Structures are given as structure tokens and as C-alpha cells.
Amino acid sequence: MIRVRFAPAPTGFLHIGSARTALFNWLFARHSNGTFILRIEDTDRERSKDEYLQEIMSSLKWLGLDWDEEPYFQTKRLNIYRDYAERLLKQDKAYQEEGKMGSEKAVILKMPKGNLRIEDLIHGPVEFDLSLQKDLVLMKSDGYPAYNFACVVDDYETKITHVIRGDDHISNTPKQLALYRAIGIEPPQFAHIPLILGTDRSRMSKRHGATSISEYRKMGFLPEAMVNYISLLGWAPQGNREILSLDEIIKEFSLEKVGKTGAIFGIDKLTWMNGEYIKRKDTNQLAELIIPRLKERGYLKDTFDRQWFLSILELLQARAKTLEEFIDQSEFFFVEKIKYDKVAIETVLAKSGVKERLNALIEGFSVLANFDLQNIESCVRNLAADLGIKAADLIHPIRVSVTGRTVGPSLFETMALLGKEKTVGRLKTALDKAK
Numbered sequence: 001m002i003r004v005r006f007a008p009a010p011t012g013f014l015h016i017g018s019a020r021t022a023l024f025n026w027l028f029a030r031h032s033n034g035t036f037i038l039r040i041e042d043t044d045r046e047r048s049k050d051e052y053l054q055e056i057m058s059s060l061k062w063l064g065l066d067w068d069e070e071p072y073f074q075t076k077r078l079n080i081y082r083d084y085a086e087r088l089l090k091q092d093k094a095y096q097e098e099g100k101m102g103s104e105k106a107v108i109l110k111m112p113k114g115n116l117r118i119e120d121l122i123h124g125p126v127e128f129d130l131s132l133q134k135d136l137v138l139m140k141s142d143g144y145p146a147y148n149f150a151c152v153v154d155d156y157e158t159k160i161t162h163v164i165r166g167d168d169h170i171s172n173t174p175k176q177l178a179l180y181r182a183i184g185i186e187p188p189q190f191a192h193i194p195l196i197l198g199t200d201r202s203r204m205s206k207r208h209g210a211t212s213i214s215e216y217r218k219m220g221f222l223p224e225a226m227v228n229y230i231s232l233l234g235w236a237p238q239g240n241r242e243i244l245s246l247d248e249i250i251k252e253f254s255l256e257k258v259g260k261t262g263a264i265f266g267i268d269k270l271t272w273m274n275g276e277y278i279k280r281k282d283t284n285q286l287a288e289l290i291i292p293r294l295k296e297r298g299y300l301k302d303t304f305d306r307q308w309f310l311s312i313l314e315l316l317q318a319r320a321k322t323l324e325e326f327i328d329q330s331e332f333f334f335v336e337k338i339k340y341d342k343v344a345i346e347t348v349l350a351k352s353g354v355k356e357r358l359n360a361l362i363e364g365f366s367v368l369a370n371f372d373l374q375n376i377e378s379c380v381r382n383l384a385a386d387l388g389i390k391a392a393d394l395i396h397p398i399r400v401s402v403t404g405r406t407v408g409p410s411l412f413e414t415m416a417l418l419g420k421e422k423t424v425g426r427l428k429t430a431l432d433k434a435k
Contacts, residue, residue, distance in 0.1 A: 002034030010053035013212035038067040059213040081145040107139040121191035128174035220323030233263035275321035299334035355434040371420035401430035
């Protein structure tokens with residue numbers, strides 16, 4: 001049975017690149033009816049923090065990347081590493097080196113000579129000259145295992161069949177192969193996937209923008225969109241389709257379709273894809289994601305008119321690309337005092353004749369017995385005709401007056417949802433800014 005692992009160190013938040021590595025391992029396991037395990041490499045006692053561990057696990061769960069066994073923690077397996085080190089010492093394949101006064105002796109592998117070769121599942125045959133490698137620390141003087149030693153022991157003990165990881169780990173491969181040879185065990189198959197690059201083709205970093213999954217979660221991206229997008233960073237399905245369900249990705253995923261060159265992460269493409277997922281999302285499900293964000297900002301109370309809110313959501317669902325964008329685009333529905341865009345005041349409300357038109361509209365709206373979509377639109381268009389102006393010359397100042405903005409969803413639907421009292425009140429407020 002295929003067994004793969006994702007092995008993060010809890011020394012920082014889950015990076016996009018690490019999430020992609022986790023996803024490829026998870027997809028490989030699910031496609032093959034194999035096992036996906038989570039290993040926490042927490043032997044760096046200074047940098048490892050519980051807050052990072054919790055964030056990593058939370059981000060994996062948010063993405064839907066479930067693991068099949070209880071997580072393995074390296075700090076709970078120290079005796080296993082010591083046993084392997086003792087075995088290598090007894091076989092004269094390792095030696096001890098004095099540490100600082102009062103500390104344990106470090107255990108170091110005698111690096112064997114010769115060449116080692118692997119058939120990398122992405123890059124093909126790769127050969128390593130072990131004469132270029134220095135002797136390798138196995139156990140540090142603090143009694144903790146070195147990275148490569150713990151990695152090899154854990155992969156063997158947990159029966160890992162395939163190691164799928166980033167290109168940046170190729171330099172670790174000869175060290176690990178030497179350890180497999182010294183211990184006398186067969187190595188797993190290796191697949192080194194290409195790194196994720198920024199739009200300037202340099203390695204993705206904070207200068208390219210947000211880099212952690214938790215940041216994108218806060219920005220209002222959907223997990224299914226994130227999974228869809230990062231699955232395409234280095235892998236391509238048949239027909240180069242872009243929007244795929246998780247079941248489709250699992251069914252089609254294979255390492256044979258993973259490229260060798262770096263994959264470019266583009267926020268614009270991710271944002272577009274997220275917008276597509278928002279459009280297709282069930283409105284009630286989308287509401288449950290947005291309501292907590294609105295309550296957090298004080299825009300919604302614990303009790304509110306749900307049908308009214310769903311109507312606002314339907315109005316904006318095709319426009320908003322992220323959950324946070326929805327908050328921004330819908331803000332004027334929930335606040336008493338709207339913020340006016342300065343440019344909108346100067347270019348729209350400050351135009352000659354606007355005050356007169358708004359006053360006429362206030363009169364027209366005030367006598368409407370039924371303030372619904374049809375009556376609102378008829379009133380606006382009839383008034384424009386009576387004033388001898390284009391409907392747009394009336395619609396633009398109305399939009400700025402009731403929303404504070406120059407662009408937005410259907411104005412007539414917007415006013416119907418705002419209601420007569422709030423709409424007329426905002427038109428009156430705008431008179432002070434109009435000419």
C-alpha cells in the first residue's frame with residue numbers, strides 16, 4: 001500500500017509552498033487509496049511553537065487535507081533515534097565527538113564513498129557523488145536527532161513508500177541515501193516537485209505578498225478555490241482545464257503530470273478563480289461564511305432579517321471575488337452614515353444642476369406608496385425624461401448619494417433593499433455636497 005507523509009516543522013505558519021506539498025501528497029494517497037500521515041518535526045526546541053503547530057493543523061483542516069493516523073511528533077520518538085544511533089556506533093559506521101562540557105557526545109556518521117543513483121519520479125535519473133559529502137551528524141550534543149537522521153528513521157519506521165517534497169530538498173537526498181545504505185534498508189521512491197515562484201520568477205517570498213494559508217483565509221478566499229488553484233501549480237489535468245472539483249482532481253492526479261520547472265503563483269489568477277467559486281456557491285452556504293465577518297465588524301446584530309440579507313448577497317454574489325470584497329462592496333447597506341468617495345463628490349455631485357435633480361427625486365420618492373423595484377425605476381426614468389436629461393445623468397448622482405461610490409450593483413435593486421426611508425435620507429444628506 002502507498003504511504004506518504006507531510007512533515008512540517010512548527011517554526012512558522014503554513015506557507016503556500018508547504019501547503020502545495022501537503023496537497024500533492026494527499027492527492028497521491030487519495031488517488032491510490034493509500035495512506036497520508038502527518039509528521040511534526042518539532043526537534044528545533046528554540047523555534048518550535050505551539051501557536052505555529054495549531055495554525056498548521058488548522059490550515060490543513062481548512063483545506064480539507066485530513067490525515068489517516070494520529071500525528072507523529074519527533075520529540076516523542078527520541079528513544080527510537082537513539083537506538084538507531086547506538087546500532088550504527090556498534091557497527092563502526094558512526095563515531096562520537098566530544099560536545100561542550102556537561103553535554104552529550106554527538107554521534108556522527110562515517111560518510112561512505114562511491115556514487116548513489118535514484119530514479120526521481122519527476123526528474124528521472126539523478127546521481128550523487130558521496131565523496132562530496134562530509135561526515136553527517138546523526139545525534140546532536142543536546143541529545144536530539146539531526147534533521148536528515150530523524151527523517152530517514154521516521155520514513156522507514158512509518159513505512160513511507162514515496163517521499164514527495166520540494167526541489168529544495170534534493171540537496172538532502174545524498175545524505176539520506178547514505179543513511180539508508182548505512183542502516184541497511186531500502187529507500188522509498190523520491191519525487192522532487194518544482195518550487196513555487198513569484199511573478200518575477202524568483203522564489204516566492206513575502207515581497208510577493210501574502211505567503212501563508214492563514215493570510216489568504218483572512219482575506220476571504222475559499223478553501224475549495226485555494227485547493228483548486230494550488231493543485232495547478234506544477235500539475236496539469238487533461239485538457240488544461242482550470243476549474244475542477246476535488247473529486248476530479250483526485251481522479252486525474254498523477255506525478256507523471258507534474259512538471260520540472262518552477263510554477264508561478266499569481267494573485268490575480270487566484271482571485272479570479274475564487275470569484276468563480278463564489279458565483280457557484282449556494283447562497284445559504286455563502287451566507288454562513290460572510291455573516292460572522294459582518295458581525296465581527298458590527299454590521300450585523302445577532303438578530304436580523306435573513307431574507308433581506310440573502311437578497312443583498314444575491315445582488316453582489318456575481319461581483320465579489322473574495323469574502324472581504326463582499327464586506328467592502330456591501331458596507332453601505334449596514335451603516336447609518338456612509339463614506340463618500342472624494343473623487344465621486346468632485347466629479348459627480350459637484351456638477352451643476354445636481355442639487356435641483358436630487359430635490360426633484362426626493363419629492364418623487366416621497367409620494368411613492370409602494371417603494372419597490374418597478375416603481376423606483378419608473379420614477380427615476382420618468383423624472384429624467386421630465387427634466388430633459390439622460391437617465392444616466394440622474395442615475396450617477398443617485399448612486400453616489402445612496403452608496404458613496406461611483407460603481408456598484410444594480411442601483412434600483414440597491415435602493416429597494418435600502419428602503420424608502422434610508423434612500424430618501426441619504427439623498428437629503430447628499431444635498432449639502434451637491435451643486
